[in-house]
Amino acid sequence: MASGKTINSLAMLFNLNGKTAIITGASQGLGKQFAIILNKAGARVILASRDIDKLNAFSKELKNSKAIQMDVANSASVKAAFAALEEAGEKIDICINNAATEALTPVFSEDDNGDFERVMQTNVMGVWYVTKAVANHMKSHKINGSIINISSVNGDSFPYKELTAYAASKAAVIHMTKSLVTELSQYKIRINTINPGPVQSDLLGSPNKHDPNFWKDKIPAGFIAEPSYLDGLILYLASNSASKYVTGATFAIDGGISWGGKS
Numbered sequence: 001m002a003s004g005k006t007i008n009s010l011a012m013l014f015n016l017n018g019k020t021a022i023i024t025g026a027s028q029g030l031g032k033q034f035a036i037i038l039n040k041a042g043a044r045v046i047l048a049s050r051d052i053d054k055l056n057a058f059s060k061e062l063k064n065s066k067a068i069q070m071d072v073a074n075s076a077s078v079k080a081a082f083a084a085l086e087e088a089g090e091k092i093d094i095c096i097n098n099a100a101t102e103a104l105t106p107v108f109s110e111d112d113n114g115d116f117e118r119v120m121q122t123n124v125m126g127v128w129y130v131t132k133a134v135a136n137h138m139k140s141h142k143i144n145g146s147i148i149n150i151s152s153v154n155g156d157s158f159p160y161k162e163l164t165a166y167a168a169s170k171a172a173v174i175h176m177t178k179s180l181v182t183e184l185s186q187y188k189i190r191i192n193t194i195n196p197g198p199v200q201s202d203l204l205g206s207p208n209k210h211d212p213n214f215w216k217d218k219i220p221a222g223f224i225a226e227p228s229y230l231d232g233l234i235l236y237l238a239s240n241s242a243s244k245y246v247t248g249a250t251f252a253i254d255g256g257i258s259w260g261g262k263s
């Protein structure tokens, strides 16, 4: 039979009472679910994205939360948002770099519409601007924080036709995470990456990609994920009690698509 002490520490393993998390791209999709699960575990959540009206409406549904406008692709916007949070006395323990965009960037196209640059600016520079701001915030407040970067299976092992900019941007996120470990570890700040496979959301693209049958033969597990399937891993990485020794790691949560998927 388990001892009382074990039960007590099990309960504490994913307890985020007294912690504050910032989630970029929290207005919908995965980011919205990350905010919900961290909030359920006791964390105050700061919801960031460009659409402040959407964030304010969502914030009303969560007991200990606040919305802040932030365009991660714009360094001045990120700096202004973090200055406002500092001014308000927020102390951020957890940061999820989740905001991202996607575009098809076929190599055999005359159309140089700036999509490649836009994807890189949001998905790579955005992660960099926010990481730099939050890491400096954590350092100055002596917070042993956790930064979680949301990359993608496309950034590692699942090349998808015409998705080159997105794949390259997500590969950069994986390597940026690893490259930051030494600097951040000096201040006991952890940083890790999650590579999701296909998950129901707007970003997933064409309507047929939302059809479970579309994925049946492509994903070894045989089904597409809901955003809540990432809850356990998010809590694990957010909690210093659960993942104190984990930094610089890359976690696939993809139904096995990176090992046996067909594009």
Ligand SMILES: NC(=O)c1ccc[n+]([C@@H]2O[C@H](COP(=O)([O-])OP(=O)(O)OC[C@H]3O[C@@H](n4cnc5c(N)ncnc54)[C@H](OP(=O)(O)O)[C@@H]3O)[C@@H](O)[C@H]2O)c1
Binding pocket: 024, 025, 026, 027, 028, 029, 030, 031, 048, 049, 050, 051, 052, 054, 070, 071, 072, 073, 074, 097, 098, 099, 100, 101, 122, 126, 150, 151, 152, 153, 195, 196, 197, 198, 199, 200, 201, 202, 203, 204
């Ligand atoms: N869904 C999947 O199948 C899948 C698979 C692998 C990886 N991922 C990754 O998971 C993360 C979330 O994806 P999702 O499926 O939830 O996408 P989504 O439904 O399209 O949501 C994207 C979020 O990012 C925000 N965003 C976009 N550009 C922004 C900017 N410049 N500044 C601030 N916020 C910005 C959007 O908010 P606003 O419009 O309000 O700014 C929105 O909240 C992304 O990193 C994505 O690459 C998703």
